[in-house]
Amino acid sequence: MPEMYFSDAIRAALDEALTRDASVVLMGEDIGPYGGAFGITRGLHEKYGPERIIETPISENGFVGVAVGAAMTGLRPVVEIMFMDFILLAADQIINHAAKLHYIYDGQVKVPLVIRAPAGAGRGYGASHSQNLENVFLSVAGLKIVCPATPADAKGLLAAAIRDPNPVLFIEPKALYGARGEVPEGDYTVPLGVARLAREGKDLSIITYGACVPLALAAAGELSEGGLEADVLDLRTLKPMDLTALEATVAKTGRCIVLEEGPLTGGIGAEVSARIGERCFRALKAGVQRVAAQDTPIPSATPLEHAVLPSVAALLAAADRLFE
Amino acid sequence: MPEMYFSDAIRAALDEALTRDASVVLMGEDIGPYGGAFGITRGLHEKYGPERIIETPISENGFVGVAVGAAMTGLRPVVEIMFMDFILLAADQIINHAAKLHYIYDGQVKVPLVIRAPAGAGRGYGASHSQNLENVFLSVAGLKIVCPATPADAKGLLAAAIRDPNPVLFIEPKALYGARGEVPEGDYTVPLGVARLAREGKDLSIITYGACVPLALAAAGELSEGGLEADVLDLRTLKPMDLTALEATVAKTGRCIVLEEGPLTGGIGAEVSARIGERCFRALKAGVQRVAAQDTPIPSATPLEHAVLPSVAALLAAADRLFE
Amino acid sequence: MPEERLLSAYRKMLLIRLMEERIGALFTEGAIAGTCHLCIGQEAVAVGVAEALELGDEVVSCHRGHGHLLAMGGEPARLLGELMGRQIGYCRGRGGSQHLSAPGIGLLGTNGITGGGIPIATGAALSAHLLRTGAAIVCFFGDGATNQGVFHESLNMAALWSLPVLYVCENNRYAMSEPVCRTVAGGDILARPRAYGISAECVDGMDVEAVEAAARRALAPLRAGKGPAFIEAATYRFCGHSKSDKLLYRTREEEAKWRERDPLTLTRLKLEKAGWKETLPWIEEEVRRQIAEAEEACRRSPLTPPETALQGVYADA
Amino acid sequence: MPEERLLSAYRKMLLIRLMEERIGALFTEGAIAGTCHLCIGQEAVAVGVAEALELGDEVVSCHRGHGHLLAMGGEPARLLGELMGRQIGYCRGRGGSQHLSAPGIGLLGTNGITGGGIPIATGAALSAHLLRTGAAIVCFFGDGATNQGVFHESLNMAALWSLPVLYVCENNRYAMSEPVCRTVAGGDILARPRAYGISAECVDGMDVEAVEAAARRALAPLRAGKGPAFIEAATYRFCGHSKSDKLLYRTREEEAKWRERDPLTLTRLKLEKAGWKETLPWIEEEVRRQIAEAEEACRRSPLTPPETALQGVYADA
Numbered sequence A, B: 001m002p003e004m005y006f007s008d009a010i011r012a013a014l015d016e017a018l019t020r021d022a023s024v025v026l027m028g029e030d031i032g033p034y035g036g037a038f039g040i041t042r043g044l045h046e047k048y049g050p051e052r053i054i055e056t057p058i059s060e061n062g063f064v065g066v067a068v069g070a071a072m073t074g075l076r077p078v079v080e081i082m083f084m085d086f087i088l089l090a091a092d093q094i095i096n097h098a099a100k101l102h103y104i105y106d107g108q109v110k111v112p113l114v115i116r117a118p119a120g121a122g123r124g125y126g127a128s129h130s131q132n133l134e135n136v137f138l139s140v141a142g143l144k145i146v147c148p149a150t151p152a153d154a155k156g157l158l159a160a161a162i163r164d165p166n167p168v169l170f171i172e173p174k175a176l177y178g179a180r181g182e183v184p185e186g187d188y189t190v191p192l193g194v195a196r197l198a199r200e201g202k203d204l205s206i207i208t209y210g211a212c213v214p215l216a217l218a219a220a221g222e223l224s225e226g227g228l229e230a231d232v233l234d235l236r237t238l239k240p241m242d243l244t245a246l247e248a249t250v251a252k253t254g255r256c257i258v259l260e261e262g263p264l265t266g267g268i269g270a271e272v273s274a275r276i277g278e279r280c281f282r283a284l285k286a287g288v289q290r291v292a293a294q295d296t297p298i299p300s301a302t303p304l305e306h307a308v309l310p311s312v313a314a315l316l317a318a319a320d321r322l323f324e
Numbered sequence C, D: 001m002p003e004e005r006l007l008s009a010y011r012k013m014l015l016i017r018l019m020e021e022r023i024g025a026l027f028t029e030g031a032i033a034g035t036c037h038l039c040i041g042q043e044a045v046a047v048g049v050a051e052a053l054e055l056g057d058e059v060v061s062c063h064r065g066h067g068h069l070l071a072m073g074g075e076p077a078r079l080l081g082e083l084m085g086r087q088i089g090y091c092r093g094r095g096g097s098q099h100l101s102a103p104g105i106g107l108l109g110t111n112g113i114t115g116g117g118i119p120i121a122t123g124a125a126l127s128a129h130l131l132r133t134g135a136a137i138v139c140f141f142g143d144g145a146t147n148q149g150v151f152h153e154s155l156n157m158a159a160l161w162s163l164p165v166l167y168v169c170e171n172n173r174y175a176m177s178e179p180v181c182r183t184v185a186g187g188d189i190l191a192r193p194r195a196y197g198i199s200a201e202c203v204d205g206m207d208v209e210a211v212e213a214a215a216r217r218a219l220a221p222l223r224a225g226k227g228p229a230f231i232e233a234a235t236y237r238f239c240g241h242s243k244s245d246k247l248l249y250r251t252r253e254e255e256a257k258w259r260e261r262d263p264l265t266l267t268r269l270k271l272e273k274a275g276w277k278e279t280l281p282w283i284e285e286e287v288r289r290q291i292a293e294a295e296e297a298c299r300r301s302p303l304t305p306p307e308t309a310l311q312g313v314y315a316d317a
């Protein structure tokens, strides 16, 4: 298997989908010759032309809505939101339309739409270019939410998302674009809704996804030196969540930390923690601990930014709390 | 104390704020002679004129953004979003601007803005006119979220929200507009951030807010007949949440249900459950149970709608699970 | 319009009028819950445009969509069934008045979010364009919707990409209670599409023949790949915005003036002049029977079982 | 413009130019993190408009806002400090390049969301209007922002309510990599404000005197309560969109053509003709010293302590 960058794995999935399925089109700002703000679509314009790689004006609600209409009528649009922060402009089309139409129109239409959203902080871009907003969409019935943590999953999950007949929010952790890893060649999909055990342990579980998976593994390494072995569960799909995998790890360890890049309050971790509380209470030896960004906007200056983001130190402190 | 309708209590708070403070203005669609879709602003146009009661075109992101700018520069706008569902169009101005500017501009500006949003289902209005979307905003640092459950709180919390120097999302449960209760006359505020014990019990806690408070009280009545006495905690402010009150009720009963009108997954209940898990694990005798709407869009036909909304029966079933 | 076509257009308009009146009555009786926005007074727009459409064309409508559905050939029983939560309903009661969908007859969907259908229609036109289906897409909305940002975003894209979409603005002078003069700066709706280089025309929305002619004029170049077009249909809603509207924001005189231009009366007069006077009562009787039968069929249809509400949130692969 | 004013305008433009160049260099060195959007080439728009403003007027800007800040009299050390996360920074490093605020000098704020500042400026104008402050509000944004729905929503409201806001569109021909011809249907930006009845004018954005004159023409009726105005300033960004831009989407020839109209060169020539040739090197030296001192002051200022990042999420009553 060739090694490649996370960003290249995403491009490979797009490329293969464009080749395999003539109804796939990409839409977004500057995704043509410029290749998108993160270079993900570089080269695709040259290969597929402007009818497949559709550059849009800066009109997020509009072009997401156009993609919804196109998805209802035979196309499979894959939309790039340049920075996830801008997705809020399209919240109406995603939540009130894309996610609901199949249900409220009683199955008469489908909305096979993928919305790619680079997310996360750590680059000093400031409060309007650094958010993880997946929590904002977690309650939206009819929407799926996916977030890969490895190049292989980036390719396989995106390929699966594009073939899914539902609207899928595909979160790309900016911090991982430069990560490298082995990626299966050719047609490769990873099923939505299935978590991945990124590391096996028996003493505690770190449940996380996306850019926090490497953080969790780093902390697990340190914990291991102290004699504690951690399961690291990479959720991969946030909605619908793999409850079976959740239960399995909790049943094994009885002690959990939920870790995410986004803010603590109202985060993905709240849902994970609540599910565990509901379903696995008897297995719990300690209260589920959350580690996340602080409840602040993301400041721009690097030291300030780091002060609000989750860290290995915060994880270790949470692990301590589990064994108090 | 006079009895009045919940809707009239809201109008009373608006009226008093408009009289007390010349910088208060109302903005929204059809809030003039028509009085708004729910009649809340009826009569205010006649009393205060079009410079104070500002009717807007159907431009939710625009007029919320205008209110943000106005709030930064000396006015205290109180915006009506006709149905909470439409707030998604204004998500960018609320989340990326209103909530962040005080922080990222390092305190140089304040955004004293109230956004009133009638929320909830049960009227057969269908999927685009029935949502509780407070969960969508729960993670937004810099925003406060308030939801009254009684006419007195409707008046007192709204008065406090209007005087607060921060953006406040003020949720009005449509189902309560017709509720009656005693309301203090004149200048009356209820502090934000403080929950209210709506009923005292020792065996279990039902933690809820808004239109679910009466539901919780009804269920508590039935439980009482079976010999179980429930604390019913009305959160009143969802953000920042009254963790002290949460801890107190959990410490007392050790068994909790979180109840809300909105969808289960990613709901307010997830955050409440996670907080309890983190802070009160040792006090818990059972896993925190959530009761909420099903994870579907809200269908229109009444029997379908009822099938997805939380009910006393669901609460009683959750109570059973607590004592399994 | 040839006389036979005018007759059938009249029949359709009458069906819409009488259905809307019946729906209003059922609502008042409590047999229909929720809310509904009737299109009484605006029938000529729906029917005039529908007359200009071809098989395969698709319509996206707004909150005031019963007329568009019926003009496209929707079945009254299935419309009523939708409002009454019956199995026969187009969406078995899930959608309700504001969220109808009947793709089988070219009605992609109606929409409860003002302006929400405009980018969706534009996207359907993108499909038609890229998949070379030859279809034209029609998008109905009101004057108030032209104040939504997404209206502008959508028209801009449609024009940039030469998409086959006809935007039909039913300017009934009010968005709920707000008159156009207080919501549309400059007062000129046509200036908006024209700012994007979209050819735009205002038409008498009470005259079904004029509407049809305008739609044909707009659709011809559009079908030939010349890009989007825009029609403003000057019309009036005779009823309230929704059933709870007390109509305090307009005068009875204004209403009476517009009632003089009732699209049904205008067409009836034309047909009478053309010698169809005898036929008209017969048509009315037929339409009334059709509605009565529809109502019966609807009532015979079982209520949609509550447990189905939990199904179908996600589409299966 | 009187010669002394032109001289001081030149000085300001030069300050912006040299500051932006210095910021670019610091960025390349890694002394500034994140991203930044330089306004090199567009200095005459910022300075020309600022010259027409009065005390109490307020400015709302966009992502490309360093020049607007400096044109309003912003302190270079505090701008640099903001980019470098120092205590001296306007927001102590919380905002960064895209989220500057200096209300003390009339810069309400800059904005990382394209178009996001447009309703905010309109709201500031609502305050000015209702509180009778007499202030005019200026809103800067790019050609690309005119495709955001909220642009249209805001202009419509400003026109409906006759608000004292001057919209200044810096049309630098590109939104990031997308040329205006592929994003602005019809190609005519002025048609957009005009659709709302807003008087609009295009001005040579490389000519600081022309910009100032246009701004004064626009502001006079606006201050007299006649409602909003709109200026399109034709300009060009000489640098990339942001520091990572490789400029693959435009030609070197096009760039060279625009470089011939460098606003600094144009003004310098005018001043030389008017007999100020000797003064110019002296001004440049002064500006360079000012920048060097600013950089020193910035570096002397301590880094903002990380723990402060947790404070001030909410305003105290």
Ligand SMILES: Cc1ncc(C[n+]2csc(CCOP(=O)(O)OP(=O)(O)O)c2C)c(N)n1
Pocket: B029, B058, B060, B082, B086, B089, C037, C063, C064, C112, C113, C114, C141, C142, C143, C144, C145, C146, C172, C174, C175, C176, C241
């Ligand atoms: C986003 C949004 N805002 C507000 C509403 C409430 N609303 C429903 S219809 C309507 C008026 C629409 O006016 P117009 O577009 O002229 O259509 P008309 O009702 O006159 O047919 C309003 C304000 C809504 N449904 N969606």
Ligand SMILES: Cc1ncc(C[n+]2csc(CCOP(=O)(O)OP(=O)(O)O)c2C)c(N)n1
Pocket: A029, A058, A060, A082, A086, A089, D037, D063, D064, D112, D113, D114, D141, D142, D143, D144, D145, D146, D172, D174, D175, D176, D241
């Ligand atoms: C809502 C939103 N969408 C996209 C972006 C990314 N972005 C930043 S600047 C820019 C181009 C803006 O073009 P224009 O308005 O012409 O201003 P210019 O950069 O040319 O000064 C884009 C697409 C953004 N910041 N916000």
Ligand SMILES: [Mg+2]
Pocket: C142, C143, C144, C170, C171, C172, C173, C174, C175, C176
């Ligand atoms: Mg109307």
Ligand SMILES: [Mg+2]
Pocket: D142, D143, D144, D170, D171, D172, D173, D174, D175, D176
């Ligand atoms: Mg530009």
